[in-house]
Amino acid sequence: MSRIKLSDSAVETIKEVCMSFGNQEGELINVLHQVQDKLGYLPAEVQELVAQELNMSVAKVYGVVTFYSYFTMIPKGEFPISICMGTACYVRGAEQVLSEFKRQLKVEVGQTTPDGKFSLSCLRCVGTCGLSPVIMVGEKVYGRVSPQQVKQIIAEYQEGCPSHEAKSA
Amino acid sequence: MSEYNFQILVCGGTGCKASESEEIRSSFVNLLNEYGLEEEVQVVLTDCFGFCEKGPIVKMMPDKTVYVRVKPSDADEIIKEHIVKGNQVERLLYRDPVTGTVVRDRQHMEFYKKQIRIALRNCGFINPEEIDEYIAHDGYMALGTCLTEMKPMEVIEQIKKSGLRGRGGGGFPTGLKWEITAKVPGDQKYVVCNVDEGDPGAFMDRSILEGDPHTVIEAMIINGYCTGASKGLVYIRAEYPLAISRLKIALAQARAYGLLGDDILGSGFNFDIEIRYGAGAFVCGEETALIHSMEGCRGEPTFKPPFPSVSGYLGKPTNVNNVETYANIPVIINKGADWFASIGTEKSKGTKVFALAGKINNVGLIEVPLGTTLREVIYDIGGGIRGGKKFKAVQTGGPSGGMLTAEFLDTPIDYDNLLAAGSMMGSGGMIVMDEDDCMVAIAKFYLGFTVEESCGKCAPCRIGNKRLHEILERITDGKGEIQDLDRLFMLSNVIKDASLCGLGQTSPNPVLSSLKYFRQEYEAHVKASHCPAGQCKALVRYEVIEDKCTGCTLCFRNCPVGAITGEKREVHFIDQSLCIKCGVCFEKCKFGAILVS
Ligand SMILES: Cc1cc2nc3c(=O)[nH]c(=O)nc-3n(C[C@H](O)[C@H](O)[C@H](O)COP(=O)(O)O)c2cc1C
Ligand code: SF4
Ligand code: FES
Numbered sequence: 001m002s003r004i005k006l007s008d009s010a011v012e013t014i015k016e017v018c019m020s021f022g023n024q025e026g027e028l029i030n031v032l033h034q035v036q037d038k039l040g041y042l043p044a045e046v047q048e049l050v051a052q053e054l055n056m057s058v059a060k061v062y063g064v065v066t067f068y069s070y071f072t073m074i075p076k077g078e079f080p081i082s083i084c085m086g087t088a089c090y091v092r093g094a095e096q097v098l099s100e101f102k103r104q105l106k107v108e109v110g111q112t113t114p115d116g117k118f119s120l121s122c123l124r125c126v127g128t129c130g131l132s133p134v135i136m137v138g139e140k141v142y143g144r145v146s147p148q149q150v151k152q153i154i155a156e157y158q159e160g161c162p163s164h165e166a167k168s169a
Numbered sequence: 170m171s172e173y174n175f176q177i178l179v180c181g182g183t184g185c186k187a188s189e190s191e192e193i194r195s196s197f198v199n200l201l202n203e204y205g206l207e208e209e210v211q212v213v214l215t216d217c218f219g220f221c222e223k224g225p226i227v228k229m230m231p232d233k234t235v236y237v238r239v240k241p242s243d244a245d246e247i248i249k250e251h252i253v254k255g256n257q258v259e260r261l262l263y264r265d266p267v268t269g270t271v272v273r274d275r276q277h278m279e280f281y282k283k284q285i286r287i288a289l290r291n292c293g294f295i296n297p298e299e300i301d302e303y304i305a306h307d308g309y310m311a312l313g314t315c316l317t318e319m320k321p322m323e324v325i326e327q328i329k330k331s332g333l334r335g336r337g338g339g340g341f342p343t344g345l346k347w348e349i350t351a352k353v354p355g356d357q358k359y360v361v362c363n364v365d366e367g368d369p370g371a372f373m374d375r376s377i378l379e380g381d382p383h384t385v386i387e388a389m390i391i392n393g394y395c396t397g398a399s400k401g402l403v404y405i406r407a408e409y410p411l412a413i414s415r416l417k418i419a420l421a422q423a424r425a426y427g428l429l430g431d432d433i434l435g436s437g438f439n440f441d442i443e444i445r446y447g448a449g450a451f452v453c454g455e456e457t458a459l460i461h462s463m464e465g466c467r468g469e470p471t472f473k474p475p476f477p478s479v480s481g482y483l484g485k486p487t488n489v490n491n492v493e494t495y496a497n498i499p500v501i502i503n504k505g506a507d508w509f510a511s512i513g514t515e516k517s518k519g520t521k522v523f524a525l526a527g528k529i530n531n532v533g534l535i536e537v538p539l540g541t542t543l544r545e546v547i548y549d550i551g552g553g554i555r556g557g558k559k560f561k562a563v564q565t566g567g568p569s570g571g572m573l574t575a576e577f578l579d580t581p582i583d584y585d586n587l588l589a590a591g592s593m594m595g596s597g598g599m600i601v602m603d604e605d606d607c608m609v610a611i612a613k614f615y616l617g618f619t620v621e622e623s624c625g626k627c628a629p630c631r632i633g634n635k636r637l638h639e640i641l642e643r644i645t646d647g648k649g650e651i652q653d654l655d656r657l658f659m660l661s662n663v664i665k666d667a668s669l670c671g672l673g674q675t676s677p678n679p680v681l682s683s684l685k686y687f688r689q690e691y692e693a694h695v696k697a698s699h700c701p702a703g704q705c706k707a708l709v710r711y712e713v714i715e716d717k718c719t720g721c722t723l724c725f726r727n728c729p730v731g732a733i734t735g736e737k738r739e740v741h742f743i744d745q746s747l748c749i750k751c752g753v754c755f756e757k758c759k760f761g762a763i764l765v766s
Contacts, residue, residue, distance in 0.1 A: 024465075025465060026464055026465040027465060028465035028466075029445075029446065029448060029462065029465050030445075030446065030465075032448070033407060033446055033448065063467050064465070064466065064467055067450060067467040067468065067624070068447075068448030068449050068450050068468075069448070069449035069450065069621075070407055070408070070447075070448035070449035071448060071449075085369070086369035086370040087369050087370030087526070087527070087564070087567070087598065087600045087614070087615075088369075088370040088524075088526035088527055088532070088600060089370075090369075090370075090614055091526075091527045091528060091600060091602060091606055091611075092527070092528070096751065099749075100729075100751075103729070103749075123408070124367070124369040124451075124618075125368075125369045125370050125371065125372065126408075127372035127375050127376075127409070128221070128372075129221065129370055129372060129524065129526040129532055130221025130222050130224055130526075130532040130533060131221075131224075132526065132532070147751060147753075148753070
């Protein structure tokens with residue numbers, strides 16, 4: 001993995017978060033949640049610093065980060081696209097929607113487009129099964145999505161500023 | 170109801186929120202202000218009414234009219250017609266999908282007729298962000314009774330007598346669990362509410378927490394009182410932001426009312442609740458894994474015994490219960506154990522909440538007495554199969570459960586019957602499948618889930634499930650052989666026998682049950698390279714039927730990869746090497762000239 005250098009402000013942020021949990025080893029998951037919230041992702045350098053602050057091994061931090069799917073070591077795109085792969089969405093055709101996204105964006109699940117705009121991931125049941133199949137772009141939920149709609153959804157974000165009127169849910 | 174003459178209840182559950190319920194609420198509020206009606210009409214954002222299929226839903230009180238698929242722009246008409254003139258807005262009323270007749274209110278909707286709501290009693294009726302509304306609906310009354318009139322053992326006796334069993338999947342008698350935790354000596358004990366809800370396609374626990382967070386808080390305090398715990402922990406998925414924020418509000422309100430903290434209701438009993446966040450791991454729903462996760466570690470299960478009741482969080486006695494289990498407790502105390510035990514079957518008392526989804530007309534959240542048949546759930550409440558298709562199977566218990574076929578439609582739903590039929594109750598996901606669903610592909614789907622979610626601690630689960638998935642992949646790719654069926658069977662049994670935790674012990678169930686009931690479908694895949702449901706892409710071919718093709722070019726224009734060639738008014742041709750089997754040509758063709766084989 002290529003090394004990055006953490007900015008001073010990032011270092012500061014991480015230290016503050018650890019401190020707010022009393023630098024307790026048992027608070028590791030809470031610490032990681034907050035750090036990811038603030039920095040967007042948890043690359044190796046961040047994990048090393050967290051380990052140092054909580055006085056535990058980097059291996060243990062890495063073990064926890066990779067165990068939980070909520071934590072990510074690669075930065076998400078500007079518009080993260082998540083496809084619900086819960087059972088309800090699956091039986092109503094989520095797989096076809098996913099493959100259309102893959103085809104249009106030319107990325108696999110877990111990857112980000114070269115321009116950093118879109119990243120593609122799967123998640124399990126957003127809890128809106130009534131609208132299945134469901135996808136999310138950032139926080140916005142699109143329901144009853146068909147493969148034919150995919151192109152249009154991507155286009156909404158391509159220009160940069162998504163139009164807030166276009167709501168298909 | 171309060172001093173208002175009317176209430177407009179707008180569903181603010183996650184499902185309806187995604188379809189603009191916030192905008193609907195604000196347009197009601199703005200218009201009411203504009204018309205000077207704000208003193209007479211109250212607008213309340215409640216939680217899920219359960220009828221998610223037709224969301225966003227708006228309910229008018231006191232006359233209980235239900236409006237479906239409401240848009241913000243409909244607010245004006247609803248106010249002018251319904252509130253001002255007293256006329257129902259016909260076009261927004263729900264139509265019975267079978268008879269086509271208009272259904273005016275909740276009592277007359279088939280969807281609600283067979284339901285009894287205990288755990289969901291307040292969901293959709295009260296504002297979850299207002300403790301006073303909960304209290305007005307008998308909230309915290311059970312807590313008062315317990316703390317002031319009953320000894321801990323008396324409360325436990327009631328819970329035992331009610332016959333309540335854990336709703337998190339296992340079905341362990343709740344009263345007994347409380348008793349065990351109570352009897353273990355310990356200076357510090359914990360009670361934990363399990364909101365990990367990992368079953369994909371299930372959203373019962375989320376809805377209860379979003380719609381009625383105080384019921385869970387009340388029950389946890391009672392649980393603490395009974396077991397001698399002074400601390401409660403709610404382990405909740407980070408993916409449930411709305412539930413988290415409502416829980417936080419509820420906790421703050423309960424503290425402000427002296428219902429949490431020191432000397433609750435002057436009883437000398439101290440109790441408080443903290444929130445712990447999950448981070449997306451299904452196995453963390455398993456109680457030992459959950460406890461390790463709360464301790465900040467990888468969520469790997471450990472061997473039981475010792476059970477958490479004896480040695481759990483930080484090595485202390487810990488009572489873990491599911492959200493829905495908790496939601497039943499206050500009602501049992503208020504209405505009595507005998508009342509509760511009168512509902513349900515001999516060994517399964519009370520009701521169960523199910524998240525009904527899949528190929529069914531009314532997707533939504535339902536609560537039925539145990540002992541209700543699958544047929545009643547699917548046809549009477551669920552409104553039957555979507556698009557008039559044929560019922561094929563229903564899956565209960567999520568990745569741990571099995572498929573139930575038409576022959577089980579009249580089986581009363583309870584813990585024991587479902588187990589006997591090769592599935593399980595699970596936490597309440599219920600996915601209905603129709604003739605277009607390939608059972609091999611569904612089994613593969615669940616195994617894919619298990620492979621991703623296995624914690625990797627033990628070999629049978631980590632490696633065995635991967636191999637199962639590979640065999641299933643081979644079969645759906647048309648590369649399977651008949652011996653694969655025996656391999657699946659043998660391997661499944663090894664995994665079941667040799668895995669450490671409930672995940673591995675149940676993960677082959679979707680394979681075993683589909684092998685048992687749909688063996689011919691597996692055979693068709695391996696013997697004839699044919700997918701009877703037409704779902705396995707590798708086995709499907711799209712071809713133009715020359716006699717029927719008019720050369721309208723519609724398929725040519727719609728094919729996303731340009732696999733179709735042909736001149737106007739001439740027979741078209743599909744290049745199989747380019748075709749991605751998306752099926753658009755089949756859908757678009759007006760002349761039935763595309764053959765799927
Ligand atoms: C793999 C696995 C996943 C589980 N997931 C959940 C879950 O999401 N929610 C839940 O309440 N219980 C879940 N359980 C059951 C818990 O281990 C535990 O039995 C339950 O929380 C106890 O509460 P109850 O007695 O009130 O049902 C799961 C069990 C296993 C083996
Ligand atoms: S059965 Fe699977 S999930 Fe359970 S402990 Fe073993 S590897 Fe982990
Ligand atoms: S399965 Fe996709 S929202 Fe529930």
